[in-house]
Amino acid sequence: MLRNYYETDYIHTMRDLLERSEKKYGLDYAYKELDPERNLHSYTFVQLREDVDALGTSLLERALQGKHFAIVGESSYSYVVSYMAVSMGLGVIVPLDKELSKEELHKLICKSDAEVLLYSDLLSDDVEEMRGICPEVHTFINISMYGTKKESLSILDLFQEGRSLINSGNLRYKTLPIDRNALSAILFTSGTTGVNKGVMLSHKNILTVIHSAFSMFRFSDVSFSVLPINHTYEFNLHVLGCLYGGITLCFNDSIKHVKDNLKIFQPGMSLMVPMIVESLYKNIWKEAEKNNLTKHLQYGIWFSNLIRKVGIDRRKLFFKPIAESLGGNLQTIVCGGAPLRPDIVKGFEDIGISVYNGYGITECAPLIATNCTMKNIAGSVGFVIPDNLVRIADTDEDGIGEIQVQGDNVMMGYYKDPVSTRKTFTADGWFKTGDLGYLDRKGALYITGREKNLIILANGKNVHPEELEEYILDHLAYVKEVVVYAPLSPEGHEVMIMAEAYVEDQFLIEKGVDEVKKILKEDISKLNHKLSVYKRIHDVELRECEFEKTSTKKIKRYCIEREALSHVKYHH
Template sequence: MEIITGKTYYQAPPIFYLRDLLLEGLSKFNDRVSVAYRKKRSDQLLVEKTYDDLYRDVVRMQYSLRKIVKPGNRIAVVGENSYKWMVTYLAVASGFGTIVPLDRLLKHEELGPMLDRSGASVVVYDAPFHSLIHTLKKDNKTISHSILMESEELTEELEAEIRNENKEDSDFYFFHEFLTTADCEQDLETKSADALLCKAHGEDEICAILFTSGTSSSAKAVMLTEKNLCSNVRSLLGSVSFDDNISALSILPLHHTFENTCGFLSMLALGARIDICDGLRYVSKNLKEHQTYIIIAVPALLKGMKRAIENEAKRKGQARKLRLGMRLARALRFIGIDRRREIFKDVLKELGGRLQIIISGAASLDKNTLRFFDALGINVLQGYGLTEASPVVSGGNTKVNILGTVGQPIADVTVAIDNDKRGEPGEILVFADSVMKGYLDDPEATKEAIDEAGWLHTGDIGRVGRKNSISITGRSKSMIVLESGKKVFPEELESLLTQKEFIKDSLVFGQETSSGDVIITAKLVVDEEKIRERTGKHDGDLSEADIREELAIMIEDINRSLPSFKGIRSYFYSFQDMIKTTTMKVRRGMEMDNLQALYEQTKENWQALRGANIDKYAEESLAENIKHDSGETKSADTVQANQTSSVIAKKTDKAKQKTTVAERMRLRELKRARRRYHRDLRVINRLHEDVQKKRTHLAEAERELRIREAVLEQRLNKIKHKIELGKRTEK
């Protein structure tokens, strides 16, 4: 077993309780903007809330809550990222009770059971959830009060309708009106800041309940304390150093611990300005107008940003210039000259000009995207964590950041790799103050996750590499065990597959045959536009055979780079996106359930599905269901249509009989030979392209060597000159 503890590189702010965020913000950053947002996306002006405003609104929220429920109650919040969401979270989690952030993208039928499980007595929500909450209040025995957060979705007509509907409901409030019930304005002017806030939770008291990704029944409810959250904030800020008075763009959902701890709580601890993003479509616009310094992102978002930059360069006819600039930036940096941000000042200007740090998490980010942003002069710090660890366990920091890894354990967090030999992969175990208290109402699952010594068993597999940086190799739950006993981690293969620009997503799994053999199978989500570019068929029908050939070549290339037992033996594709979480991770369990249902309906085995488009099977299955539901009754028109098709079929059969068996076999062989020829031709063309690329790389390497020689010669000349000057001075 390898055990490493994260180093403390910097002095972290003294945040030991969530109320310290408010008190430190009030004393150090009083007039500085804490949160900025638009009431409507079309608004030109921003609403800016200072750290003093934030403190006062949290106090008002706590005073108002005391009037409707006793401290210690559970308060649920569901909605888009907003200032009101943040005020609710801080007011409850900093001492009043237990906050229960819920995923706003969950279906209504899933939110209900989660609210039941949480035991929340008050629900704070956005307008789209009003009818659901209104219904749940009638049926749910624990929900006593509801507070609607005003947002752009709340139109004047809808507000009037809701007011009329709830005019006799004394337990319903609009958020801004609810704060006016606080009656604490005099106290805010006369009493000390510390005295007005609720006392902090005890060390073992729960301050937050967060549901992990999954359906309402399978999602686990993680119980976190203030000690958990604040220790993670201190560990994070003990590992990184940023400029003063920075701005962060809040893009990811706040209910997720990654954004919550890194993009919300940690930013407040630094005295940063948090700009709430207007939506995913407006990320580029918001980065530019807010001159953002740091963003918290997931791989899907970063890949989208990379694609947008490349497409814009292509549109302007500057794609080659972009590639050459990247080569130049890397070559200069190799010899110790960093001119990245100067070379790409025009690109960076489109991102606001000040974007310097991207913290990436929730899933693995491919090396191409990492190198792309690194070449632009933007530091991508890739991290690893899980809700049960509040959430960050490790990450690249501003001292050590090895691309392709999830960095060192953050300050004061101890990580163990449960392996037999140093350097080998093993399960990642975590020991830290940030490890959760447990799962709500599930002591057995808690014992399974946290052992008697206090180690959190993550279920993730990783290894320790250079400079104690960790690499994630897979999940123990998704691990494929072959008949030979050898183990394969799907994540490793998925990473290789999604590096191909025409593969949007992939899911690798082991499919057991009737003989007991396990077939490594991949479901591929193909980007139609990119595959057309690849095959050269920009217009017209794109045949399944064309795509199958392209995928076959790709799979062969990948398999050649792997040990034989890891090779992908079966694959099929789809144009439909997979089911994902709000942080853009594939919901593996739900996808596997859908695939299992498809197998059962089609009765096809892995050999029949190899290289096939499974969308057509799904369509056929749907059509069959519709046909079955419609009954066996046939109209006269249908009978006539059947008779017509029968006549056509007979004529076709007669025509087919004229073709001899030998002729059919000859045509089939000719077709296969033609396909083999085109396939081999593509392979040869690609090999030729590879040779050309290698020649280009060699030429670039030669140029780099010449540059280095020139630089070294200049340095030697300077040294000689200094020596000569020294000799003259001595004389």
């Protein structure tokens, strides 16, 4: 259990956050980004405050106070300005995933009661159609700052309009009252179960996790943003966190430019999800193999670890080429979204990069626990943040039970869904995460699986599919993705455990489909011998394509379960 925390300032509203950052960091750079022509643009904390006030003033004078603002776009400075302008007492912001179809966008716009749509050039071609299918939206604003497309209302026009109003003495927006307990944002869950719920967060919910994060970490002065900005993890902890900490946040413009952008921005840290972290780690070893340097790297790690035991750290020197491929300064990766394999954490630590795995959920704004600068335990998701409480409910014989949370970061409820809200809280007011885990004697939290994913066999035995998936990935290097599940029998019982695997492309090319199927079945059979009888995988199928995922790279399990129901196969 952590007993000492870093001293941090409490902030109460988004305006407090913005004013504090402007006063404390002034002309330092808050955000950097590349335009479509890949020209670099940088914005200071002072400019951010001025642009937020200008946009907010213009929107207020258009009689938009109290409205719900949907926002769709890629990670950008203008996205941050738009989000902040709405959040400063003007209205409620509703971030939506840019990967959604027009039909899905319409559904969530309706569900959130949005009347204003803030969008980037990405959606520009669809705006006319959106006007037709979203009659409830009366105001459309293009927030792209570098686009060539001319819209009836653009963020640049609103900046100019707002500045003129402020210069003429209009201070209405700057003095808007803000209730820290009032609804600030509606965030839709990413839908791994196929259902999107609107999570209601207040200023208090959001700012609580920023305070907690900085109580547990000391960060670099430059960070790199690669995750979708509409998610709570990326926006609350990364975008707003960097604003709080005076950290320059650099936006990645495309997944295909990650390597180049790391070299341009040279960040010291980044927030990622396990799939990206694991991909980076695999690429390090692929590059070593391609250049016949695998043994050289293995020896370097062995020797480096040996001399570190006597206090000599030469990782910066030994692994300089790897560091340069990641921009040259990357020292810290904070990883959330799912538990991260301990060998990946150790692997990065061996070459001089600290990876801190944490745990959160949208309903908790999102942070619940994290490893941190003071203590990092591989395999765990760290320690409960200082601003909330965690308990493990309904534990089994191994001490595993549902993780339940109480604290100022816990949501107000689901938007217009009192039934789901009631179901997700206990009678004594604890939020039920639906995740299974346990706390060890040191107070570190471990995630063992998702309650909804738990396989309950006909014989009453419980199996955590995530445990088996990790076991397969740890032992079969050629398996890129795997999902373990149990299809239902006609009687409604989960009778046996199945697996679907997607393998590395190169392995498939070298061996061929039939040979890979044979190898996969043989290897699963060998692994089964090391498992308890009830945990054994009865059949494995080779998948032709990657699993369908959410925008934060989580596999949509309900899609696999739906496929399984449509063609159940039993093998005895």
